Amino acid sequence: MAGLLIFGLAKSMELALVAIGFSFVFGISGIANFAYGAFYLLGGFLAYILLNSLGLPYWMSAIGSILMLFVIGALMYRFAVQRIRGAILSEVIVTMGLGIFITEMLRASGFIGHNRYLPAFIPGYVEIAGIGIENQRLMIILIGMLLFLILWAVTRYTRIGLAFRAMSQDELTALSIGLNNNYLALLSMGIGAVLAVIAALCIIPQGFLTVDGAYDVLIYALAVGVLGGLGSTTGIIIGAFIIGYAQTATATLFSSQWVMVVTFLAIVLVLFIKPSGIFGKQKELEEKV
Amino acid sequence: MDKNNKLIRKERIDRGIFVRSADIFALSSWQEMTYLLLPRAIPFALLLLLPLVLELSGNSYWAKVVVVFAILGMMAMSWDLLRMAGMFSLGQALFFGLGSYISAALNHYFHWPIYLTIPAGAIGGALLGTAFLMGTLKLRGIYFAMVTLAFPMLVIRVIQATNFLGGTEGVSATAFPNFWVAAYVSIAALIICFFSFRRMMSSDWGLVARAIGQDDIAVTASGINVFWRKVQVLFIASGAAAFAGTLMTHLLMYAGLSSFSLEYSILPVASVVIGGSGNFAGALLGSTILTFATEALRDLGPLRIALYSLLMVVFALAIREGIFPYIERRYRQFERKVDVI
Numbered sequence: 360m361a362g363l364l365i366f367g368l369a370k371s372m373e374l375a376l377v378a379i380g381f382s383f384v385f386g387i388s389g390i391a392n393f394a395y396g397a398f399y400l401l402g403g404f405l406a407y408i409l410l411n412s413l414g415l416p417y418w419m420s421a422i423g424s425i426l427m428l429f430v431i432g433a434l435m436y437r438f439a440v441q442r443i444r445g446a447i448l449s450e451v452i453v454t455m456g457l458g459i460f461i462t463e464m465l466r467a468s469g470f471i472g473h474n475r476y477l478p479a480f481i482p483g484y485v486e487i488a489g490i491g492i493e494n495q496r497l498m499i500i501l502i503g504m505l506l507f508l509i510l511w512a513v514t515r516y517t518r519i520g521l522a523f524r525a526m527s528q529d530e531l532t533a534l535s536i537g538l539n540n541n542y543l544a545l546l547s548m549g550i551g552a553v554l555a556v557i558a559a560l561c562i563i564p565q566g567f568l569t570v571d572g573a574y575d576v577l578i579y580a581l582a583v584g585v586l587g588g589l590g591s592t593t594g595i596i597i598g599a600f601i602i603g604y605a606q607t608a609t610a611t612l613f614s615s616q617w618v619m620v621v622t623f624l625a626i627v628l629v630l631f632i633k634p635s636g637i638f639g640k641q642k643e644l645e646e647k648v
Numbered sequence: 649m650d651k652n653n654k655l656i657r658k659e660r661i662d663r664g665i666f667v668r669s670a671d672i673f674a675l676s677s678w679q680e681m682t683y684l685l686l687p688r689a690i691p692f693a694l695l696l697l698l699p700l701v702l703e704l705s706g707n708s709y710w711a712k713v714v715v716v717f718a719i720l721g722m723m724a725m726s727w728d729l730l731r732m733a734g735m736f737s738l739g740q741a742l743f744f745g746l747g748s749y750i751s752a753a754l755n756h757y758f759h760w761p762i763y764l765t766i767p768a769g770a771i772g773g774a775l776l777g778t779a780f781l782m783g784t785l786k787l788r789g790i791y792f793a794m795v796t797l798a799f800p801m802l803v804i805r806v807i808q809a810t811n812f813l814g815g816t817e818g819v820s821a822t823a824f825p826n827f828w829v830a831a832y833v834s835i836a837a838l839i840i841c842f843f844s845f846r847r848m849m850s851s852d853w854g855l856v857a858r859a860i861g862q863d864d865i866a867v868t869a870s871g872i873n874v875f876w877r878k879v880q881v882l883f884i885a886s887g888a889a890a891f892a893g894t895l896m897t898h899l900l901m902y903a904g905l906s907s908f909s910l911e912y913s914i915l916p917v918a919s920v921v922i923g924g925s926g927n928f929a930g931a932l933l934g935s936t937i938l939t940f941a942t943e944a945l946r947d948l949g950p951l952r953i954a955l956y957s958l959l960m961v962v963f964a965l966a967i968r969e970g971i972f973p974y975i976e977r978r979y980r981q982f983e984r985k986v987d988v989i
Contacts, residue, residue: 391790391793391794393738393797439961439965442965443964443965447736447789447790448731448736449964449965449968450790451736451738451790451793452917452921452960452961452964453961453964453965455738455797455914455917455957456918456957456958456960456961456964457957457961458957459910459914459953459954459957460954460957460958460961463950463951463953463954463957464951464954466950467950467951467954574801574910577797577798577801578798578801578802578805581794581795581797581798582798582802584794585794585795585798589791589794615809616809616810616811617809617810618809619802619805619806619808619809619810620806620809620810622802623802623803623805623806626798626802627780627783630780630783630784630795631782631783634783634784634786634787634791635787635791
């Protein structure tokens, strides 16, 4: 039972880490960044290259890949998304197309596969209440909590965070009081990419650097977002906890093959009862009129 | 004359023949009748003749490619139909896979004959697909795209994990009785889809559907139930895509997880983006280009999908109208440079 609690917590934090980057960009700039999975994979890939091909120490390669992905995310906004901002269909096509392009090019590069992995932050495991838990899982819980605390503080107590919140509430009004919406959206895309790398650095050490990982991340980010409500941090956390604990509970109490079924059913159910997600800000048709 | 001081603009003028043939007088001359008829008749004549010519001349591989084109073309048209009603689907593979699996399962486990499994797969796929996505129709904008993107991937994971319906190995199905049935059923379906979708979208019902895509608040304010209309459009579009899926199942004699793969979600989107959207002809042109690109680039393997996505991005960013509207405009109008006065 203690194992269920701790493993469920780690799983939930993992999902929250995965989902927050997607939801952050969507909440602030209204851009659904379907290249999110590609950013995740690219971040892991760059860290791997810096670590193994250039022989940098781990902390340097982690920071290096974070910085590079910030630049890549910002560039993608400036040279692709900004040109078609507001045309929803084109936004979807461009982010999705670039995401698949990056992912498939990485697949073709041959640097991805079951023999490629990233090291854990602190190898080994500790015993809590008689259950061995890898340090990496504990680090995920820690980093997740820290990250949410930082995001919460930044969006409430700094000027840039307040500007982000203004953008997310009403972009036109934010424009009219002198906020530069393109700069803020660019920044949010960059930060979204950084959050994807942080998730990659936390999660990839538990498995391998695989292409399926990129698509999995995108599915989980969407699933948690749909369940909890996109654009709402509370929603993301609640959604991640529901899916995380549901998955861990099914895996330990029944069998691991039902994990995806439970996730799937949860999403179908929520879509029927409350389509905008539990804490969703997405308005329903009737409310808008 | 100093070139810099001269301002030039482009002027577009309708061609005389286009203006003349716009009404009943078109019937007065062969030139005008061919002007009107040829661009409409040639593609369909080619489509009907190609499998015949290719199969009889021994190129049965390329004859099969024409059938694959018909299947992809139907997917692209169903995507375009959804887009017109404001639903941006990134998971056309969901409908495709549902149709594919339903027909294969009925065929394999219950031994239904092929002429029953195809309609059953199409209707069943449409019902299930609509049921899964009905909730999201209450929301607007990009939400539909997100949910449709996640759904087929989730279904793949569910089938992999539970070994339901053959798991990763898929379900086998019987083939079409012979090549001619396969070819002409798919081509007839494509042509019927094309003309009925066009007729549908220019009727009053289609006008409402297109209005929903442009401004759903205005439609709601006109006292029309937007949700219910969207359900109808979704049902028709997913039916067409599921029908394409059943055809593919019986063509390949197999339904597997690849029916839900991202490739089937991206190809229709790329077709419409490349070909141009709005009148279904662009969707068909785009899928022609992509089908033959697929065959030409077969050696590239998984890199193909990277190329499609890049092409799609280039079109979405730079050549936004697509190829077909450009060709159509050049056919009807000519351009000339005139001085700005």
